[in-house]
């Protein structure tokens with residue numbers, strides 16, 4: 001039996017049973033009331049008759065007695081009256097009593113003997129009757145009796161009518177309840193369940209894009225709909241991954257995912273723990289309006305490294321730079337991060353003002369940064385900065401040694417140009433540790449690097465590592481050339497390795513990237529068009545324009561920001577029809593602002609934007625909007641997703657993750673990337689419009705071309721770039737780096753070669 005039917009029957013029978021019980025009790029009470037009414041009336045009438053009857057019986061006036069009896073015969077409900085003598089003989093009676101009773105009236109024998117009146121109900125052949133009998137007295141003795149018979153069938157009729165009404169009520173009620181229950185169940189329960197089942201079925205057979213939609217339903221169903229919606233989302237995501245994997249298997253490729261990286265790293269580490277060291281921390285805690293909050297700093301390194309730490313719950317050692325950092329660490333200067341969903345440990349380390357000045361601002365950013373980037377800012381090398389660079393490297397090394405104490409064969413990933421000396425410092429004390437350093441910036445040619453007074457120490461420190469990673473093969477080549485020209489070591493060009501003092505170091509390219517999340521199923525019908533979203537974004541910035549370009553950078557002289565502004569200016573000069581139509585939004589996060597060159601640069605950028613705006617702007621439009629503050633990824637995303645073009649005009653860049661982030665965010669397969677040929681990303685993203693950032697004409701033309709590119713071409717270019725970034729994602733970067741590192745055997749090198757100055761073997 002179906003649930004609805006069972007539920008209706010149960011409800012209907014219980015309602016019917018209750019209604020019938022109520023009707024029964026009501027009828028019984030009414031009948032009782034009617035009988036006691038009759039008792040009362042019978043008694044009153046009989047009492048009033050007995051006075052006259054006693055006199056007439058006492059005086060034997062039987063004719064008058066008959067007249068008296070006849071006079072009352074047709075009173076309401078009276079069936080008849082009988083008067084008896086002392087021996088029980090009938091002295092007078094109403095006519096028809098015999099037929100009413102269907103028998104002789106009672107002989108009143110008992111009453112005459114006891115002298116007590118009586119009242120009773122009984123059923124005669126003609127129906128229910130009621131009797132009230134009283135004794136007649138004379139001279140102190142019972143001389144007869146008077147009997148009053150009422151026709152009580154009207155009480156039965158009343159009761160029957162009451163039952164009829166009650167039964168009709170029960171019938172109507174049960175019908176209504178049954179119908180309402182059916183409707184309520186069908187609409188309130190059946191419908192949402194059917195909808196849910198239909199959606200799940202759609203999902204199961206794979207014809208739905210419903211995965212991300214929230215299923216609606218009555219509030220009582222909320223927990224169920226929530227769980228079903230989640231289940232659907234997981235199913236959609238799992239299916240997307242499975243489909244992707246199947247596709248890749250089909251094409252003999254293998255996609256790196258966060259999950260694959262996690263399993264892979266766990267397998268490769270086989271019990272060893274992972275430690276990362278960088279100067280920049282992944283989360284900075286700050287006081288804002290009395291409360292502690294946090295931000296993720298603008299750094300490609302942070303973007304890239306975090307997925308590995310998350311994947312294997314490692315420890316990340318970095319400099320504390322937030323003003324509330326101390327408040328959030330434990331007694332060992334550790335804090336679990338990400339703050340909202342802790343997955344790994346951040347060990348913070350504090351530098352003094354002098355250390356910060358000498359190590360970070362001085363040697364790293366006024367020395368090594370301009371040394372490695374060919375951007376025409378002269379490096380500054382000061383002996384005191386070098387000393388701080390060395391001592392701070394030592395300080396990080398000590399902290400790391402503390403963290404890896406007791407760990408067997410720990411794996412250490414050192415990050416970037418701040419820590420060239422760290423690998424050797426670690427390896428000297430812990431030869432069992434596997435140490436890799438990844439150099440996130442370019443490595444210039446040997447001559448350029450050769451101007452650094454401490455190049456030998458830097459190279460020696462780096463060659464303490466088992467593995468040195470760069471973004472590009474070109475940087476690996478430059479590095480080996482530099483080593484060959486500078487140090488006593490064996491350079492193996494065939495293996496791309498260096499052997500120095502028994503320490504074997506592999507040099508490998510690992511092009512860094514971003515996480516590329518699989519596209520969510522899109523519902524074209526409900527999607528806001530990029531045009532509307534873009535117009536709304538620009539309106540918030542106080543600008544009206546139909547086309548938008550975007551640039552996202554730290555304010556750094558290597559990024560070519562003023563060069564790109566001049567390209568925008570030139571574009572408007574050459575194509576004046578785009579005036580009031582095209583706006584370039586530059587998101588620029590302040591960076592290294594204590595260094596004069598960076599302060600000057602911020603000023604230059606502001607002045608240049610202002611100059612160009614003054615030249616062209618109208619009340620509702622300007623060519624350049626410069627947003628000079630740190631933006632979160634969520635804030636940047638809408639710009640990426642709606643821009644007609646993204647302009648990356650680095651004068652020199654190791655990789656440039658903005659280019660890849662832009663591509664990864666374009667699920668709509670629209671938008672054009674204009675990319676500097678001097679950014680590492682240009683080696684992989686050949687479908688960008690590759691430009692020379694020093695060539696203003698070329699960049700202006702690229703903007704014009706991007707804005708008029710046929711949609712078909714635009715889509716094909718974006719599809720190809722997305723396929724590249726998808727496949728060569730950050731998990732692949734991390735996976736291949738870890739694979740290479742874990743393959744390396746630690747301890748003394750197997751073969752020792754006599755050290756010759758620059759003994760190099762080209763394959």
Ligand code: G6P
Nearest residue numbers: 280298299300301416440441591
């Ligand atoms: C580059 C470097 C990173 C650095 C980032 C931000 O991407 O390779 O090591 O973290 O710039 O610079 P900052 O000096 O603020 O850390």
